[in-house]
Amino acid sequence: MAKHWADFQYEIYLHGMTGVVPRLPTDLTRLERLAEQRLGPGPVGYVAGSAGTGSTAAANRAALERRRIVPRMLRDVQERDLSVEVCGRALPAPLALAPVGVLSIMHPDAESAAARAAAAQGVPYILSSASSTPMEEVAEAMGDGERWFQLYWAKDREVTRSFLHRAKAAGYTALFVTLDTPLLAWRPRDLDQAYLPFLHGVGTANYFTDPAFRAGLAKPVDEDPNAAVRHFVGMFADPGKTWPDLAFLRENWEGPIVLKGILHPDDALRAADAGVDGVVVSNHGGRQVAGSVAAADALPRVAEAAAGRLTVLFDSGIRTGDDIFKALALGAKSVLVGRPYAYGLGLDGQAGVEHVLRCLLAEFDLTLALSGHSRPATLTADDLIEESV
Ligand SMILES: Cc1cc2nc3c(=O)[nH]c(=O)nc-3n(C[C@H](O)[C@H](O)[C@H](O)COP(=O)(O)O)c2cc1C
Numbered sequence: 001m002a003k004h005w006a007d008f009q010y011e012i013y014l015h016g017m018t019g020v021v022p023r024l025p026t027d028l029t030r031l032e033r034l035a036e037q038r039l040g041p042g043p044v045g046y047v048a049g050s051a052g053t054g055s056t057a058a059a060n061r062a063a064l065e066r067r068r069i070v071p072r073m074l075r076d077v078q079e080r081d082l083s084v085e086v087c088g089r090a091l092p093a094p095l096a097l098a099p100v101g102v103l104s105i106m107h108p109d110a111e112s113a114a115a116r117a118a119a120a121q122g123v124p125y126i127l128s129s130a131s132s133t134p135m136e137e138v139a140e141a142m143g144d145g146e147r148w149f150q151l152y153w154a155k156d157r158e159v160t161r162s163f164l165h166r167a168k169a170a171g172y173t174a175l176f177v178t179l180d181t182p183l184l185a186w187r188p189r190d191l192d193q194a195y196l197p198f199l200h201g202v203g204t205a206n207y208f209t210d211p212a213f214r215a216g217l218a219k220p221v222d223e224d225p226n227a228a229v230r231h232f233v234g235m236f237a238d239p240g241k242t243w244p245d246l247a248f249l250r251e252n253w254e255g256p257i258v259l260k261g262i263l264h265p266d267d268a269l270r271a272a273d274a275g276v277d278g279v280v281v282s283n284h285g286g287r288q289v290a291g292s293v294a295a296a297d298a299l300p301r302v303a304e305a306a307a308g309r310l311t312v313l314f315d316s317g318i319r320t321g322d323d324i325f326k327a328l329a330l331g332a333k334s335v336l337v338g339r340p341y342a343y344g345l346g347l348d349g350q351a352g353v354e355h356v357l358r359c360l361l362a363e364f365d366l367t368l369a370l371s372g373h374s375r376p377a378t379l380t381a382d383d384l385i386e387e388s389v
């Protein structure tokens with residue numbers, strides 16, 4: 001029988017009989033403020049911050065809020081199954097942890113704690129190239145949990161080749177290639193504090209342990225760490241890449257490839273033509289293009305263009321179970337969540353990330369049932385109306 005994620009609700013009430021209440025809020029939109037109260041301004045600013053005035057991040061929320069669910073009645077929702085198939089893998093629910101780099105700014109256990117939380121809940125973990133812990137160590141922490149790897153597509157081919165080789169050897173099965181960050185955007189919250197994690201030695205673990213990266217340095221990392229950081233900043237992404245370059249990744253990675261950061265339907269068509277398996281409709285949580293289309297507003301057109309050719313995933317603004325419902329109804333197969341779990345990690349380590357996952361999936365399970373559905377596959381645009389603004 002499929003797992004009933006909604007049972008978390010009763011578990012919380014039962015604990016309450018012994019006077020115990022959840023350590024973190026169950027409304028995950030409250031985590032950001034708590035993190036601001038309890039964690040350092042540089043790190044919290046980095047996680048919470050966005051491009052420009054923050055209008056894209058706000059638009060992501062507004063586009064989800066503007067869609068309202070139209071619940072249906074009397075449809076036998078007693079037995080529910082949240083499982084979905086994504087790129088040939090069976091997932092227990094339509095949710096994965098988005099790649100979030102530099103997590104040691106949130107908690108010393110960083111990516112390993114987030115990955116353990118994902119594995120404990122059976123949810124895939126997408127490890128960032130810019131993690132604070134080397135990919136092999138995170139893989140070990142995950143046991144048999146589903147491991148996916150996010151690639152920042154470096155200028156240096158040999159570093160990319162080496163990363164793909166290491167990721168495969170460490171048991172990562174799918175490759176997420178992030179296309180929306182060839183440069184870091186103008187981010188006033190970080191600029192005003194003059195705070196960039198790499199300059200504090202965070203986010204370079206995969207590079208500093210990499211033979212191909214080290215071969216490009218004039219002096220060993222320990223002898224000149226500042227030069228190594230500068231080399232990293234100059235090469236981890238590449239604004240010169242174009243669509244034909246994807247052939248290199250297709251040749252060097254056997255498993256599924258998913259392009260992250262697609263917003264235009266024509267780019268989805270190019271992705272399909274390039275022979276990749278999926279796309280993530282995402283504006284990077286509003287952290288890249290200020291004034292960008294809200295991710296949820298871009299989703300229906302991309303899903304339509306991709307139909308039958310690509311798996312469509314979604315992120316940017318997911319905070320609640322009903323947000324997951326809406327993204328699926330707009331055409332996504334599964335969603336990724338970013339900032340909420342980074343705050344959960346910062347506030348309560350692995351347990352905090354598990355709390356975020358369980359809240360999101362319990363609320364999604366209940367929203368599904370209360371709206372007349374027993375599984376994700378039956379959600380369509382007919383389950384939503386769009387409020388006029
Ligand atoms: C602190 C932080 C670091 C991130 N690092 C990466 C990264 O290394 N690679 C990547 O592809 N996306 C990265 N992202 C973007 C997320 O994968 C995801 O697209 C975004 O957080 C989703 O929006 P949400 O935070 O509203 O859920 C990062 C996001 C944050 C907040």
Ligand SMILES: O=C(O)C(=O)c1ccccc1
Nearest residue numbers: 101102130181203284287
């Ligand atoms: O901050 C980000 O959004 C991000 O994607 C990133 C880029 C490089 C290193 C770490 C995170």
